[in-house]
Amino acid sequence: MSEDILISVRGLRTAFGRHVVHENLDLDIRRGEIMGLVGGSGTGKTVLLNSILGLKEPDGGDILFNGRRFSQMSALERLKVNSRWGVLFQNGALFTSLTVLENVMAPLREHVDMPPALMEEIASMKIGLSGLAPDVGDRYPSELSGGMRKRVALARALALDPEILFLDEPTAGLDPIGAAAFDSLILELSQALGLTVLMITHDLDSLHAICDRVAVLADKRVAAVAPIEALLRNPHPWIQEYFHGPRGRAALAGKES
Amino acid sequence: MRGKSASSVTAAGVVLRAEGSKTIVELHGDWTVETVGRMDATLRDVEESVAPGDIVIDLSDLGLIDTAGAYIIGRVTRRCSQPDGDFHFIGEHPTARRLIEEVRARTTICAQEEEAGYGFMQALSRIGAGIEAVMREALDTFAFLGKTIITGFRTLANPQRLRLTPTIWAMEEVGVNAMPIIAVLSFFIGAVVAYMGANLLQTLGFSVFTVELVGIAVLREFGVLITAIMLAGRSDSAFTAQIGSMKMQQEIDAMRVLGLDPFEALVLPRVIACVLMAPLLTFGAMIAGIFGGMIVAWSAQDISPTLFIARFHQELPWDHFLVGMSKAPVFGLVVAIIGCRQGMMVSGDVESLGRRVTASVVQSIFAVIVLEAMFAMMYLELGI
Numbered sequence: 001m002s003e004d005i006l007i008s009v010r011g012l013r014t015a016f017g018r019h020v021v022h023e024n025l026d027l028d029i030r031r032g033e034i035m036g037l038v039g040g041s042g043t044g045k046t047v048l049l050n051s052i053l054g055l056k057e058p059d060g061g062d063i064l065f066n067g068r069r070f071s072q073m074s075a076l077e078r079l080k081v082n083s084r085w086g087v088l089f090q091n092g093a094l095f096t097s098l099t100v101l102e103n104v105m106a107p108l109r110e111h112v113d114m115p116p117a118l119m120e121e122i123a124s125m126k127i128g129l130s131g132l133a134p135d136v137g138d139r140y141p142s143e144l145s146g147g148m149r150k151r152v153a154l155a156r157a158l159a160l161d162p163e164i165l166f167l168d169e170p171t172a173g174l175d176p177i178g179a180a181a182f183d184s185l186i187l188e189l190s191q192a193l194g195l196t197v198l199m200i201t202h203d204l205d206s207l208h209a210i211c212d213r214v215a216v217l218a219d220k221r222v223a224a225v226a227p228i229e230a231l232l233r234n235p236h237p238w239i240q241e242y243f244h245g246p247r248g249r250a251a252l253a254g255k256e257s
Numbered sequence: 258m259r260g261k262s263a264s265s266v267t268a269a270g271v272v273l274r275a276e277g278s279k280t281i282v283e284l285h286g287d288w289t290v291e292t293v294g295r296m297d298a299t300l301r302d303v304e305e306s307v308a309p310g311d312i313v314i315d316l317s318d319l320g321l322i323d324t325a326g327a328y329i330i331g332r333v334t335r336r337c338s339q340p341d342g343d344f345h346f347i348g349e350h351p352t353a354r355r356l357i358e359e360v361r362a363r364t365t366i367c368a369q370e371e372e373a374g375y376g377f378m379q380a381l382s383r384i385g386a387g388i389e390a391v392m393r394e395a396l397d398t399f400a401f402l403g404k405t406i407i408t409g410f411r412t413l414a415n416p417q418r419l420r421l422t423p424t425i426w427a428m429e430e431v432g433v434n435a436m437p438i439i440a441v442l443s444f445f446i447g448a449v450v451a452y453m454g455a456n457l458l459q460t461l462g463f464s465v466f467t468v469e470l471v472g473i474a475v476l477r478e479f480g481v482l483i484t485a486i487m488l489a490g491r492s493d494s495a496f497t498a499q500i501g502s503m504k505m506q507q508e509i510d511a512m513r514v515l516g517l518d519p520f521e522a523l524v525l526p527r528v529i530a531c532v533l534m535a536p537l538l539t540f541g542a543m544i545a546g547i548f549g550g551m552i553v554a555w556s557a558q559d560i561s562p563t564l565f566i567a568r569f570h571q572e573l574p575w576d577h578f579l580v581g582m583s584k585a586p587v588f589g590l591v592v593a594i595i596g597c598r599q600g601m602m603v604s605g606d607v608e609s610l611g612r613r614v615t616a617s618v619v620q621s622i623f624a625v626i627v628l629e630a631m632f633a634m635m636y637l638e639l640g641i
Contacts, residue, residue: 118297129324
C-alpha cells in the first residue's frame, strides 16, 4: 500500500458495563488528510476520540501510531507522542485561572526550554494564527464569547506545532459566518503546516467544505470511510438519511451553487 | 514537521558571516519549537546590530521548520521595509519561505502590561485598594440588607406572597438538621468550661461556683456564639453555593425574565429561616452546654445535679439568658444576608463560585465576632 497511514485503529472494542459502544472497529487516518467523523448521537464519536487520545483504555483491540502499538509503549513514550498532538475539546477546556496568553503558553512552559520572552511572542503568534486580535491576550476565558474561546483553544492546541489535530465539534455553537471562517482557518492551517486533522462534526457544510474523507460511525463500527461524493452514493440507510435529508440536501445545494 | 517523527530532530544552529556590506545568517539543522529556544538571543542580536537592509538569510542547510521556527527566522527582518523581499533570502527550502510569510501575515504581538513592582508605593497602593474594597463590601452588604428588608415589608403587606414551602425547607435545613452538631459542640464547650473553672475554684475552695461559671459563660456567650459560627460554616456556605450555582447556570436571569423576584423567592425564605431558627438553636445549645457543665461538675467535683439545678435557679437571674437570646436573631440575620449576597455575586466561571463561598464564610464569622464584641460593650454600659 502506498498510503501513508499515521494512525490506525484495529478491532477496537469499547463497553460501558454491558452497554457495548464499539465492536471490532477499524479506522485508518492518512498523513496530511482532514478526516471528518460523523455519526448519530450516542454512537460514541467522542468515546472513539478519547480512546485514540489515551484518555480511555480500550476494552479490546489496539491503536497504532506510525505503526507502533500503544499497548506496547511505555508511559513515557506515550507522553512524548501525546505532546505532538493537539486537541480541541468540545467546550474548549481552557484553564479558567489563566489568561488567554498563559493558556496558550501552558504547553510551551511544560515541554519546551526557551526564554520566557520568546515564549510569549510565540504564544501571541499562535493567537494571531487562530484568527484572534492580539489584545485578547490578557483577558480571562470567562470574559470571552463561545467562538473566541474555541479559537483560543485552537491556539493552545497548535502551541507545540502538532502533527495531528483532533477537533471535537469545532463549529458547534458558532454562527454560520464564524463557522465558515473557522473551516477555512483549519483548511489553511492544515495546508500550510501539513497537519493531519481528525474532526468530529455535525456540520454538513464543513464536511463538504474541508474534509478529504469522512468516516461514518454506525452499528458500533465504522460503517464507511470515503470522500463525501462517494458517501452520497453509499446505500447504507443511515448514511442516505444523513446526507439526503433536508439539511443534507441544503448543504449539498450550497456547495454546488 | 512533515515526514519525520519527533525523535529525529537535530539541534538548530546559526553561523554569521560578513560578505561585503551584507551580513549572511546561515541556518543549520532543524528549527522547531523544541530547538529554537537557544537561538533567541543570537537572532535578537542580529536584528538589533545589523542594518535591516543588510541582512541575508541562508536557507540552504535548513532542516525541518515549523511555525515557531518560521516566527523566529522571520523576526530578524521584521524592521525592513520589505521583510519578505527576495534579496533577504538565499538558498532553497521547500516550505520555509511560504511558512515565514504565512506566520508574519498573522502575527501581531500583544503588548504586555507592565508588571506591578514591589516597591513601597505599590505596597501603600495595595493597602489602600484593600481598605477601599473592604469599605465597599461593607456598604454593599448594607444595601443588600436594605433591599431584603424592603422585600420583607412588601411581603408583610401582602402575606400570601411569602414562599412558604422554601421557607419551611430552609428552616429544616438550617435548624432541625443543624441541631445535633450544635448540641454536641456546645456540650463539649460547657464541659471544658466546667473543667477549667473546677481546677481553679477548687484550690480556692469555692468549687460550687462552677455552677455560676458554666451558667454565665454558656448563657451569655457560648451558646449563641457556637450557634452563629456553626450557622456561618454550615448554612451560610450552603446558601452561597446554592444561589451561586443558580447564578452560574443563568437560573437567576431566567427568574427575572419570568417576573419572579429572586429576593422574594430565594433570599427572603433563607433570611426568615435563619432569623427564626437561630434563637431556637441557641436555646438548644444552651441546654446542651449547661448539661455538659453539669456532668463534669457531678463527676469531677461531686456537685450533684440536684444541687447544680437548685443553685442555678437561685443564683442566676434571667438576664443572662435574655442577653444570649437577644443576640441570636441578629447573628442569624447577618449570616443569612452575607451568604445570600455572596451567592448573588457569583459570576460566570467556576472559580468565582469557590472564591465567593470562601469570602462568605470568612465575612460572616468576622461579622459575628465583631457584633459579639459590640454587644458585650453595649450590655456592659447598660449594666445588664
